[in-house]
Amino acid sequence: MAQIEEQLSNKQVLATDYITGNPKQTDMYLKTSTISLQLPLDSSEAVLVKNLVLSCDPYMRGTKRTDRNNLFYSFSPDSPIVGYGVCKVLDSKHPDFKKGDLVWGVTKWEEYSIIKTDSLIKIEHTDVPLSYYTGLLGMPGMTAYAGFYEVGVPKKGDYVFISSAFGAVGQLVGQLAKLMGCYVVGSAGSKYKVDILKNQFGFDEAFNYKEEQDLDATLKKYFPEGIDIYFDNVGGDMLEAALINMRRRGRIVVAGMISQYELDEPQGIKNLLNIVYKQIKVDAFTVYDYYHLYPKFLDTILPYVREGKITYVEDIAKGIESGPDALVAMFTGKSSGKQVVLVANE
Amino acid sequence: MAQIEEQLSNKQVLATDYITGNPKQTDMYLKTSTISLQLPLDSSEAVLVKNLVLSCDPYMRGTKRTDRNNLFYSFSPDSPIVGYGVCKVLDSKHPDFKKGDLVWGVTKWEEYSIIKTDSLIKIEHTDVPLSYYTGLLGMPGMTAYAGFYEVGVPKKGDYVFISSAFGAVGQLVGQLAKLMGCYVVGSAGSKYKVDILKNQFGFDEAFNYKEEQDLDATLKKYFPEGIDIYFDNVGGDMLEAALINMRRRGRIVVAGMISQYELDEPQGIKNLLNIVYKQIKVDAFTVYDYYHLYPKFLDTILPYVREGKITYVEDIAKGIESGPDALVAMFTGKSSGKQVVLVANE
Structure with missing residues (x-):
């Protein structure tokens, strides 16, 4: 007997196409889809997450095809923009991640995503702003x-x-x-x-x-x-x-x-x-090449952050709808700090 | 009572002046001076040498004054050209070098020189051509x-x-x-x-x-x-x-x-x-930055040389008088091998 799946509304920012050069607002569009609150049964290497914070970074641009093998692509036709973010795990079949975990890594520009686990790092310290895991404490x-x-x-x-x-x-x-x-x-x-x-x-x-x-x-x-x-x-x-x-x-x-x-x-x-x-x-x-140093990095930086010896200025755009403007602002030098998009509070 | 000093004739290649850019024949002239066969009494850090082989190398050129602090100068007015060479020690007050030692390092373009010891390395292996210590086995x-x-x-x-x-x-x-x-x-x-x-x-x-x-x-x-x-x-x-x-x-x-x-x-x-x-x-x-590896370098290269697995092509100009032409040939790509000047046999 088939289980009744709960379907959620899922606002997304999609790319119109591959892009060349820096993204423009017209390279992105908003759409509302639905997503199941449970992972498909065969998705052992993926997790279902709620996206909390999305990151705007300079690598999120188009490059010539000949260079593409060296970067990962944020823009593919009618697919959500791909980038770093902070997420909360809603469902997981992977042994390292369980429901309720906070993680950061490569996700998609939408409210809920099914994403691969290979880039995800579990967030252990939550006494600092979660958005820092896209910037100061992230990549x-x-x-x-x-x-x-x-x-x-x-x-x-x-x-x-x-x-x-x-x-x-x-x-x-x-x-x-x-x-x-x-x-x-x-x-x-x-x-x-x-x-x-x-x-x-x-x-x-x-x-x-x-x-x-x-x-x-x-x-x-x-x-x-x-x-x-x-x-x-x-x-x-x-x-x-x-x-x-x-x-x-x-x-x-x-x-x-x-x-x-x-x-x-x-x-x-x-x-x-x-x-x-x-x-x-x-x-x-x-x-x-240096991610093996991430624990040492946190041991170095977190005490400075807690003591106020290191500060960080962010420009926080609210709501996934603000994503395209935020990304363009980052590329045109208009952001008044590390640009992030706050999709949801925990 | 003053000792009678033996004076030797000393053919030299002198620079007319500082130079800019690559040296030309007209930047150098020949002169014959005399030199005493004994070191002055106060020269504890210098040795008197007979120059056997002189080396022509691409760094032996003039650079803009602003860059001069980073290189040593081969050309100074009315002074012998300065460069690498292989020499035989004739007199020494330095404990590390004694009469008869073969050395390589920074010397002067003349038949006999009083030179500082700080760049000198003693030659231990003489079953290979001595000129190799200006090239294959030198700097x-x-x-x-x-x-x-x-x-x-x-x-x-x-x-x-x-x-x-x-x-x-x-x-x-x-x-x-x-x-x-x-x-x-x-x-x-x-x-x-x-x-x-x-x-x-x-x-x-x-x-x-x-x-x-x-x-x-x-x-x-x-x-x-x-x-x-x-x-x-x-x-x-x-x-x-x-x-x-x-x-x-x-x-x-x-x-x-x-x-x-x-x-x-x-x-x-x-x-x-x-x-x-x-x-x-x-x-x-x-x-x-790597001269501490010189013994390891010799341990690696010498067996290859002896076994014929590494060869080296030299262009040997004979006599110190041939120095200016040899140096210019090196700079104009005309040398048919690593350019050296053979001043004297041992």
Whole structure:
């Protein structure tokens, strides 16, 4: 005798198609479907979750097909946007996850999802905002932690420059660098962001790159002794200027090159010869190589968060309907903090 | 009562001045001085040597003043050219070196020199050509060894590309890569060099870059699966083409960028975004960080040399008078092997 399944209404944000470049509002549409509150019987590796928080991140864009094998795709035709989120498990046949567990990992932009468990990490500490598990305590936080400590190999007194310093990754890199006793300067794209970098995150200096005419001169002003670690989120002109200002044996930690993704023709980057003259290392690491450090990362960061020594600024859009605008805001630099979408309270 | 000092005639190659860029014959002149066969009484850290072999290396060029703090200078007005060499100790007050010792390290372009001991390494194995201690068994060899093993982190089956593969460093990198079971392709600037790469050093393939119109297409032809390790001696267009053809998690080992040194304006290098997409590491290491591995290096290389599994091609100019021509030949790609100047037999 068939069991009567409870069906729930399920609001979704779907992609119209694959995309090229940064997403626009017209690449997404809202739809309301239904979903069963029970997992199908054959779904041993999946869980049914209620999505609580969805994350807007810079990798959620289209790339040329030839590059696709290296990224996972957030946009597929008439499918929910794919991205990181915080979820509550409603049904599970996987032994590691049970009903009521809070998890973070790769989910879909809808109220309820059936998702694979391979990316999911159980949330053990709930005395901090759950949304932090999409940012400060999630993939961007791990990117900051692994990039700064493992790739940048910092030491006390190092001169550290961070571009896109107000981003989900940059915020934490700067605060970790200050806690280590480094001199820290960040660039960002508005006065609001620059003020927070200096006054809330304790950066030594920060500047609005849109107001600078000569980035080489700007960096020389803030780094008369040169740069030991450049944490690069933008590439392009800023990388070109940073190369001139690197110190001997400097490290360029490449987390992204957001200035380059939208160009029709790749930009030629000058000053690479500095790499040879100064024995510089450039490392475009991937955070996925460092997830084994996640417990150590939490042990490091959580006490700082609880003591107020690390803070994090979020821009919280409310309701799944706000998802498309929130994602576009993140890509156009309009978010006033790490951009998340609050779908539901626990 | 003053000792009677024996004075020797001392032929020298002197620089006319500091230089900018690659040296020309007119930047050097010959002179004959005299030198005492005994060290001054106060020279506890120096030794008097007879120079046997002098080395011509790509770093022996002028750089812009702002870069000078990172290199040592081969050219100073009316001073002997400074470079690596193999020498025999004639007089020493240093406890580590005694009369008759053979050493290699930084010396001067003249028949006899008083030199500092801090760069000198005693030569223990004399069953191989002494000139090898300026190349295969000296600084270039250590550069190849450290760059390939320590920076490149190779494994069997890796796809390895070496530019300037016939150079003092490239010759050894390719042979080490073959011995490890890699697929190895090298570029060089003449048919003569390409033939030696393939027929004597056992490269899988080699090409004359001067005959290629489209380096991207050339690399695609030789590396249909892409490149794991690019050992870069040239930078510029070749680096740009290699970036497109790198595999995921590839390593670019930067030993030099000889195509860039003579440019008035730095060349913009496109395709750096591949660093992000493919999580590439670019490392412009310095061999000076790896000299602690020199004994291990000799233990690895010497047996191969004795068994004939590693060979090395030298271009030996005879007599110190041939120094200026030899140095210029090295810079213009005309040397038919690692360029050395034989000043004297032992």
